[in-house]
Amino acid sequence: MRKLLWICLLLIASIAAKSQEQSEFTVLQWNIWQEGTKVTGGYDAIVDEIIRLKPDFVTFSEVRNYNNTRFCDRIVQSLKAKGETYYSFYSYDSGLLSRHPITDSLTIFPEKDDHGSIYKMTSKIKGHKIAVYTAHLDYLNDAYYNVRGYDGSTWEEIPVPQTVLEVLKVNDASLRDDAIKEFIAAARKDIAEGTIVILGGDFNEPSHLDWIRDTKDLYDHNGLIIPWTVPLMLDNNGFIDTYRTLYPDVLSYPGFTFPADNPLVPVEKLTWTPKSDERDRIDYVFYYPHPAIELKDAVIFGPQGSIVKSQRTSEKSKDNFLLPQGVWPTDHKGLLVTFDIN
Structure with a gap:
């Protein structure tokens, strides 16, 4: 009888353990604006928000390793000092954090002359192998600025291009593709x-998916419908844009991630095109369909405000915002995406 009771207790414990297994995971994409150094208290704010949100994976943009330090190592140590265990590895320009032990890491596109970078890490989550890639792509030849009357490499005022071909010629001179x-x-x-x-x-x-007929006369698109190269390449290869999939109504859910209003920073340091409406969705989380995962949720992480023609503006869209708890350390808004996993 005692043996049977022991077996029953073991079964109950096993069932309880399985019920507590992780059933979802989160990915946070976050451009941290030169490691948070542009805003007083920015670095500490990055640490505090990660502790609050506890994302499984973080894809950073603008990792600079200032003062001969390794930013991702510093973040890991700062999190550890506050009771949170994360893993990372050396990278520059973009970076990765993981709550799960990293089994491998790789440089996919090395940074050179500030033309962007891509890194990869592999881990396991609920028994499944997962590869998380982080990308901070070339900031030059930013042709969406050309459309708004500014050169996308110098940000000097120029005539607005008249054709899509003109725009894509500039765009594809970058190393993003x-x-x-x-x-x-x-x-x-x-x-x-x-x-x-x-x-x-x-x-x-x-x-x-954003520069379509419905938006051609909004946000200073100047009448143009543009098949932007990089997201289209990903779409054509089967990768799914999480935010636009969950919120296909572009007018109600524009999902702008740049430029974010930051009350601690003068407006002139938040805008690249002071006379135009430069709002755009340029921060993303993509995934490839897999039988073990299902896209569940995505929220814009950051302030509700944006900058429009050098004015601080509160967004009136239906976008869901996860507001910062304290100091906002950057000029971008982040994206927090939740997946179910079985």
Whole structure:
């Protein structure tokens, strides 16, 4: 009888343990504006928000390793000092954090002359192998500024281009598409092996899903409908834009991530095109369909305010905002995405 009772207790414990297994995971894409150094208290705010949100994976943009330090190592140590265990590895320009032990890491597109970077890490979550990629793509030849009457490399005022061909010629002179080609090639190998693939990043490029007929006369698009190269490449290769999939109504849910209003920073330091409406969705989380995961939720992480023609403006859209708890350390808004996993 005692033996039977012991077996029953073990079964109950086993069932309880399984019920507590992780059933979802989160990915936070966050451009941290030069490691939070542009805002007083910015670094501490990055640490505090990660502790609050406890994302499973963080894809950082603008990792600079200032003063001969390794930013991701510093963040890991700062989190550890406050009771949170994260893992990372050396990177520059973009970076990764994981709540789960990292089994491998790789440079996919190395940073050179500030033309962007992509890194990859692999881990396991609920028994599934997962590959998380972080991308901070080339900030030059930003043709969505050209559309608004500013050169996308110098940000000096120029005539507005009249054709889509003109815009894409400038856009594709960047190395953004070169970097994404490298990502797609690497991700294909992961997919063939049955690995879950996630990509988060600041692409410095809008989406073809946002620059459509309904928006051609809004946000200083100046009548143009543009099939922006990088998000279209990902779409054509089967990768899913999490935010636009959950919120296909572009007018009600524009999902702007830049430029964010930051009350601690003068407006002139938050805008690149002071006379135009430069709002765009340039920070993304993509994934490749996998039988073990299902897209559940996505929220804009950051202040509700934006900058429009050098004015601080509160967004009136239906976008869901996860507001910062204290200091906002950057000029971007982040994106927090939740997946179910079985």
